[in-house]
Amino acid sequence: MNHAAALSAHAESPHHDQHALGGWTPLKVGMASFLFSEAALFATLIVAYLKFLGQDDGGPTPEVLNVGRELVAVILLLVSSITVQFASRDLARGRCTSCTVGVILTFILTVGFLIVTGLEWRELIAVDGLTINRNLFGSSFYTLFGFHLGHVLAGCVMLLIMMGIAFSGSLNARSSPGMEAIAWYWHFVNGVSVTLFLVVYVITR
């Protein structure tokens, strides 16, 4: 491999590592690209929702939505964004116990979100008769919020995995990049939640 050896001698050149991207590890770039694709996904679903808004001949309209209750759900998720950020920061600083506490708090807040959403959906289905096949509003509303809910559930699985690692006693600084990626994902999902709230419950209702 004399060729390679000769080339590597050039590594001492002033251009060495010129291309390095700050603190951007492969995991961070990968996660950012993934979240970018997720943004494209939700943008498409929001376009479909707006396209069909007010196009129905009959059935429930967005007026049946309970703004106050959804606001509670969104706030629960927003607070969980703070706790997950603390958990991620603590792990990076080697404080495993307080990281575990942060993850558990995040999980509890998320369960709270799921309960509130469950109440909202139960009322929509049982009282207002809004189902996915009732009318276009039902189709696009449940698809949009269903996708978001799926993302929250996926986040729950990630949190459960972190808890499993913590309770098996193997949580250490080596898990920190993974925890940070989870935090990024979580902030994204919660950002989507705020966007959906603003678009569906506030602006176009």
Place this chain on the structure above:
Amino acid sequence: MATTVAVPEMTDKSPRRSSLLEWVTTVDHKRIGIMYLLAALFFLVCAGTEAALMRIQLWKARFDFLEPDTFNQLFTMHGTTMVFFVGMPILVGFGNFLVPLMIGARDMAFPRMNAFGLWMFILGGLLTYYSFLQGGAPDVGWFAYAPLTSATFSRGMSTDYWILGLMTSGLGTLSGGINFIATILTMRAPGMTFGRMPLFIWMMLVDAVLIVIAFPPLTAAQTMLLLDRQLGAHFFDPQQGGSAVLWQHLFWFFGHPEVYILILPAFGMISEIIPVFARKVIFGYESVAAATVLIAFIACGVWAHHMFALGLSRTIDIFFSGSTFLIAIPTGIKMFNWIATLYGGKIRFQTPMIFCLGFLAMFLIGGLSGVMLAAVPFDWQASDTYFVVAHFHYVLFGGTLFGIFGGFYYWFPKMSGRLMNETLGKWNFWLLMIGFNLTFFPMHISGLMGMPRRIYTYDPELGVDIWNQLSTIGVLVQAAAFIVFAVNLIGSLRSGERSGDDPWDAWTLEWLTTSPPPAYNFEVIPAVRSRRPLWDLKHPEDPDWEHE
């Protein structure tokens, strides 16, 4: 290499079987890349057979070789297969094999996710083809327009197989795109700045960004369609206020960038091959890279040129016509770059190069008919005729597939350690060139004479029998070309001439290591000072970095 150790041929049976297991469980980017290529070649045989059956049916007016609904299944599966299970996997396969080698990395950024992508693609392909055993394949066209796809018109499961198969393989494609972005942005060898990346790497990076932008809308649209079919949602059901036009918008918002996803890596391949065989550096490196970024940018704003016949509105038509014309500018820049690279070069007419020259000629024809179709009034005349079929085959077959063939002949030695046979390569090229043009050039004429696409037969009064017969004969010639390729591939794998590490006297990093490369790629991580690190190494008296 300085030290070459003769490895005894393995003849014992048991190590062979364990090596098959090794291949199936591998996370090595080179093996994953090669498996992508092999699986895609398998699907190429499927799609080619489907095309040949259609061409037999179209041999003469009112021929009854195939049932109409069989014909619908065949054109749907041919298009779906070529786009999702042949074109993209071959390009992703080359990308997998080459990207880490070209940037001097040990592997892709996420090797296990890489294997995940491969197996999702294979699963998606098999899922789609399984529909043949479940009462019939999808028959709604590769674009699956509503309301043909509604539960009313598409009974049975075929459309659901189409949705689920493409979602599955799409997930694999997306994971591949993310992997390419992370690998290229963070794992380049010391000294390899953006301005020194091989152009193939530039194209793969832009390609991956397009994948990340274009696939999620398709997934969203397919989810809506699945909900329509399975849970009674109304997205694409005009009877209930839904919109069939929305499907077209969402599909083509994916579909047009998809065309660029299919062509950009081929652009990258010929941007690597042409300079090596013209013995010159690429003309205007910066403008090729910039034009690629520009193409990707414009490609996201031209989708409705597939919908001119819909009658959207004058304003919308004018906007999308204009943006489509615009795309000819960066594409034209690249054509001039490649031709200027050839100009004054000491051209070696070996097989990889003649496929690139074929690419330039054929892609030019496809590009020009594309400019014709960008004019709305012309498009209204030619829409849904064989003229359009001719256009996109000149782009995706004459362009992408010719580039891929060039890539096979060029990088096969790196993958296998052996050269492909030059004589068979020339036969392969000329048979393909003649067969391809015999098949697709007459379609311009039959199309302008009014022959509609996606219809199982045509009227004798149309007077297009002769053009269809030429097309069908062309398929026979193409089949001969593919057989020559298969013979060459298998024969060269077994007993091809040993290639050595750098058979073409090339300049990019993949030729620095052995052929085939070891699992770890490079013994020493190479450092880079110019766009042609191997040139610098071979010519220390006149290195590129003094001039760049």
